Amino acid sequence: MSQSNTTDVTAYMQSVGQQARAASRALAAANTGDKNSALMAIYDELKSAKADILAANKVDMDKGAKNNLDAALLDRLELNDARFDGMLQGLKDVSALPDPIGEVTDMTYQPSGIHLGKMRVPLGVVGMIYESRPNVTLEAASLALKSGNAIILRGGSEAFESNQAIAKCILKGLNKVGLSEHSVQVLETTDRAAVGELITMTEYVDVIVPRGGKGLIERISRDARVPVIKHLDGNCHTFIDSDADADIAIKVSVNAKTHRYGTCNTMETLLVDEAIANELLPKIAEAIVKADDAMQLRLDDKSQAILNDNATLQGHLSAATSADWDTEYLAPILAIKVVSGIDEAIEHINTHGSQHTDVIITDNYTKSQRFIREVDSASVMINASSRFADGFEYGLGAEIGISTDKIHARGPVGLEGLTSQKWIVYGHGETRA
Amino acid sequence: MSQSNTTDVTAYMQSVGQQARAASRALAAANTGDKNSALMAIYDELKSAKADILAANKVDMDKGAKNNLDAALLDRLELNDARFDGMLQGLKDVSALPDPIGEVTDMTYQPSGIHLGKMRVPLGVVGMIYESRPNVTLEAASLALKSGNAIILRGGSEAFESNQAIAKCILKGLNKVGLSEHSVQVLETTDRAAVGELITMTEYVDVIVPRGGKGLIERISRDARVPVIKHLDGNCHTFIDSDADADIAIKVSVNAKTHRYGTCNTMETLLVDEAIANELLPKIAEAIVKADDAMQLRLDDKSQAILNDNATLQGHLSAATSADWDTEYLAPILAIKVVSGIDEAIEHINTHGSQHTDVIITDNYTKSQRFIREVDSASVMINASSRFADGFEYGLGAEIGISTDKIHARGPVGLEGLTSQKWIVYGHGETRA
Numbered sequence: 001m002s003q004s005n006t007t008d009v010t011a012y013m014q015s016v017g018q019q020a021r022a023a024s025r026a027l028a029a030a031n032t033g034d035k036n037s038a039l040m041a042i043y044d045e046l047k048s049a050k051a052d053i054l055a056a057n058k059v060d061m062d063k064g065a066k067n068n069l070d071a072a073l074l075d076r077l078e079l080n081d082a083r084f085d086g087m088l089q090g091l092k093d094v095s096a097l098p099d100p101i102g103e104v105t106d107m108t109y110q111p112s113g114i115h116l117g118k119m120r121v122p123l124g125v126v127g128m129i130y131e132s133r134p135n136v137t138l139e140a141a142s143l144a145l146k147s148g149n150a151i152i153l154r155g156g157s158e159a160f161e162s163n164q165a166i167a168k169c170i171l172k173g174l175n176k177v178g179l180s181e182h183s184v185q186v187l188e189t190t191d192r193a194a195v196g197e198l199i200t201m202t203e204y205v206d207v208i209v210p211r212g213g214k215g216l217i218e219r220i221s222r223d224a225r226v227p228v229i230k231h232l233d234g235n236c237h238t239f240i241d242s243d244a245d246a247d248i249a250i251k252v253s254v255n256a257k258t259h260r261y262g263t264c265n266t267m268e269t270l271l272v273d274e275a276i277a278n279e280l281l282p283k284i285a286e287a288i289v290k291a292d293d294a295m296q297l298r299l300d301d302k303s304q305a306i307l308n309d310n311a312t313l314q315g316h317l318s319a320a321t322s323a324d325w326d327t328e329y330l331a332p333i334l335a336i337k338v339v340s341g342i343d344e345a346i347e348h349i350n351t352h353g354s355q356h357t358d359v360i361i362t363d364n365y366t367k368s369q370r371f372i373r374e375v376d377s378a379s380v381m382i383n384a385s386s387r388f389a390d391g392f393e394y395g396l397g398a399e400i401g402i403s404t405d406k407i408h409a410r411g412p413v414g415l416e417g418l419t420s421q422k423w424i425v426y427g428h429g430e431t432r433a
Numbered sequence: 434m435s436q437s438n439t440t441d442v443t444a445y446m447q448s449v450g451q452q453a454r455a456a457s458r459a460l461a462a463a464n465t466g467d468k469n470s471a472l473m474a475i476y477d478e479l480k481s482a483k484a485d486i487l488a489a490n491k492v493d494m495d496k497g498a499k500n501n502l503d504a505a506l507l508d509r510l511e512l513n514d515a516r517f518d519g520m521l522q523g524l525k526d527v528s529a530l531p532d533p534i535g536e537v538t539d540m541t542y543q544p545s546g547i548h549l550g551k552m553r554v555p556l557g558v559v560g561m562i563y564e565s566r567p568n569v570t571l572e573a574a575s576l577a578l579k580s581g582n583a584i585i586l587r588g589g590s591e592a593f594e595s596n597q598a599i600a601k602c603i604l605k606g607l608n609k610v611g612l613s614e615h616s617v618q619v620l621e622t623t624d625r626a627a628v629g630e631l632i633t634m635t636e637y638v639d640v641i642v643p644r645g646g647k648g649l650i651e652r653i654s655r656d657a658r659v660p661v662i663k664h665l666d667g668n669c670h671t672f673i674d675s676d677a678d679a680d681i682a683i684k685v686s687v688n689a690k691t692h693r694y695g696t697c698n699t700m701e702t703l704l705v706d707e708a709i710a711n712e713l714l715p716k717i718a719e720a721i722v723k724a725d726d727a728m729q730l731r732l733d734d735k736s737q738a739i740l741n742d743n744a745t746l747q748g749h750l751s752a753a754t755s756a757d758w759d760t761e762y763l764a765p766i767l768a769i770k771v772v773s774g775i776d777e778a779i780e781h782i783n784t785h786g787s788q789h790t791d792v793i794i795t796d797n798y799t800k801s802q803r804f805i806r807e808v809d810s811a812s813v814m815i816n817a818s819s820r821f822a823d824g825f826e827y828g829l830g831a832e833i834g835i836s837t838d839k840i841h842a843r844g845p846v847g848l849e850g851l852t853s854q855k856w857i858v859y860g861h862g863e864t865r866a
Contacts, residue, residue, distance in 0.1 A: 380855060384862070
């Protein structure tokens with residue numbers, strides 16, 4: 001369908017929402033085997049439609065090139081052989097995960113006689129809003145199905161043909177096993193008004209999961225009436241304590257900064273205790289610059305005093321401004337600050353950080369425990385690279401996203417993030433006195 | 434303070450927010466003993482200020498009477514001896530609860546070598562907005578302190594003097610044990626603009642808990658940018674299945690409807706399987722009317738056919754309109770519908786209910802399990818009164834509120850609802866490959 005005015009979009013989205021709600025009821029009652037069969041039926045459909053999907057993607061790519069999309073966006077848009085196969089493997093992996101639904105916990109007798117527990121259930125209807133990468137369409141659909149949720153997918157207009165081609169296979173797969181075809185609905189409009197409807201239909205949508213740039217996430221969070229599981233930014237710190245093991249400090253810092261730049265769990269600021277800064281900071285800085293010659297180090301006054309005359313670092317150094325402490329570079333740039341000790345480190349992290357992932361390198365028991373307790377971030381680590389903050393590294397088997405919220409889901413979010421728990425009561429005729 | 438314009442309120446709320454955030458950092462690191470000492474110090478202050486507090490409440494009551502507040506509101510506003518003592522007992526009870534903070538769960542080694550777990554931590558800053566009942570001031574403050582959260586309290590203007598008198602004692606108690614006096618801030622303004630600020634200060638407030646009428650909750654939910662743990666309405670059902678035990682059906686129905694009317698977990702609609710309606714519905718209806726002579730029964734066509742000629746029920750019966758299925762009466766009124774079986778019952782509940790608490794009365798295994806699984810409500814019960822949906826009956830020891838949301842906290846919310854979990858990683862120098 002294509003919309004020409006807002007009334008049409010509203011009516012279209014209302015009908016999408018109603019269908020999703022109805023499908024979610026059926027999915028909540030679907031058994032694990034049926035859900036897995038659906039995933040494997042979709043797998044088969046995708047496999048045999050590979051040529052069609054890659055052709056649709058080619059149409060998007062050509063259009064993108066004509067519209068002068070930037071190289072990074074085009075790269076994310078592209079589906080090649082390897083990515084297509086990876087996408088299918090991901091589907092298989094999700095189907096092999098344990099079903100989170102139906103788990104009953106904390107079943108206890110209460111003084112009244114009732115037997116009370118909690119049962120894990122789907123949230124209901126998930127709304128997903130994302131940009132460019134068409135493999136997200138399949139990934140999100142498979143995670144939603146596995147966790148018994150219906151999903152409404154709103155991909156970027158630049159990936160429209162790719163997403164529709166993938167949607168066609170999902171639909172066929174659902175039909176084959178007799179699950180409602182409204183379990184997964186990929187919007188057939190690129191009208192921006194559809195997003196506005198999706199994030200405010202509280203009667204039909206239970207949670208919104210946006211994926212994309214910070215601007216998109218902020219816009220959605222601001223306008224949404226439906227709860228949002230969101231990831232804003234990752235301004236991650238590594239604090240080198242005075243009792244740090246030097247080798248660990250160096251190798252973890254290098255890994256946290258240089259393993260990948262575009263990821264949210266990459267270190268952006270290095271904090272070094274002044275007691276060991278003279279000895280250890282040059283070694284860490286040299287190792288980081290050695291790992292990537294393009295590295296730029298932004299230094300506070302004290303680290304300038306230590307590093308400015310270092311021959312190896314010439315051409316890599318500049319003075320930090322106050323903005324540096326609040327910046328997620330996503331680039332070969334590292335801010336460095338010498339701090340008076342753990343108090344200043346924790347204070348700096350809680351003030352300037354994004355509550356994503358922060359690390360202490362230390363061999364001191366007391367300071368390790370203070371850091372774990374007092375740093376208010378989704379992931380707090382001792383002697384490990386911040387790059388481990390990831391659904392797969394955390395053993396979740398899948399990742400819906402990484403949440404910087406405190407409500408509901410925090411940090412890497414697996415299938416459980418798309419579930420809720422209801423209270424269940426097994427009674428024997430009890431009445432309240 | 435008192436505000437004359439919006440700029441003042443904004444500046445005031447910003448400063449309240451900043452102070453709360455700073456206090457929340459200290460509270461998150463406070464140990465259990467200190468938090469309990471603070472609660473008991475507040476207990477002592479309240480005990481010795483009893484006369485002052487009751488006098489302040491008298492000022493509010495007199496002003497309320499002069500302003501023609503309705504009787505129900507005045508009743509909720511009143512602090513008498515018994516309520517004051519109950520309030521103090523509640524404080525003692527909270528101090529005796531286990532501390533939810535610091536609990537570490539799911540600590541496991543991952544293939545990378547990191548030791549990964551989850552630690553329960555406070556949410557940070559809670560904003561509470563409530564009406565009339567001044568004991569909520571103390572209850573909310575004690576729950577926040579116990580769970581390591583700072584709290585900003587915004588009570589109704591009708592309870593201003595009572596709330597300020599209680600706040601003074603809280604402040605003294607906090608001072609006595611050396612906890613920040615900004616841990617609990619009772620707003621010193623009744624300017625409505627303060628609420629608008631409180632629910633949008635995402636940088637300083639982590640969650641809003643509103644308590645009050647549906648209008649207040651809807652307004653707050655609509656305008657809030659901070660996540661809200663909310664309770665909208667309780668349109669609770671009891672479904673009498675064809676395999677119900679007659680005695681249980683009767684006594685649970687009577688209890689669920691007539692135990693109290695103003696509570697959200699009171700039954701508002703009775704659904705009866707047509708296979709046993711002729712035999713059982715008259716007995717249930719008679720027992721309910723016998724329990725309260727003021728009871729009004731609103732009947733669908735089929736139940737009219739069964740009950741209209743019943744001598745005992747004359748004067749209690751009327752025809753239901755479609756609006757009845759969606760109404761929370763909070764009064765001695767009950768809607769009754771005869772359904773064709775469990776399918777129609779579940780469909781009716783999921784369509785018309787408020788996802789609060791719904792009950793099946795049955796002795797059939799398969800139907801009991803279908804009901805538990807397929808009814809999408811915060812509490813789903815077999816053979817027990819819906820009146821059990823309550824934080825104390827569920828053994829939570831305290832109740833922040835009852836949530837009709839699916840995100841974060843669902844159903845009765847105890848201290849855990851004011852907490853979050855962060856991931857903690859104990860490493861040994863691991864880096865990501």
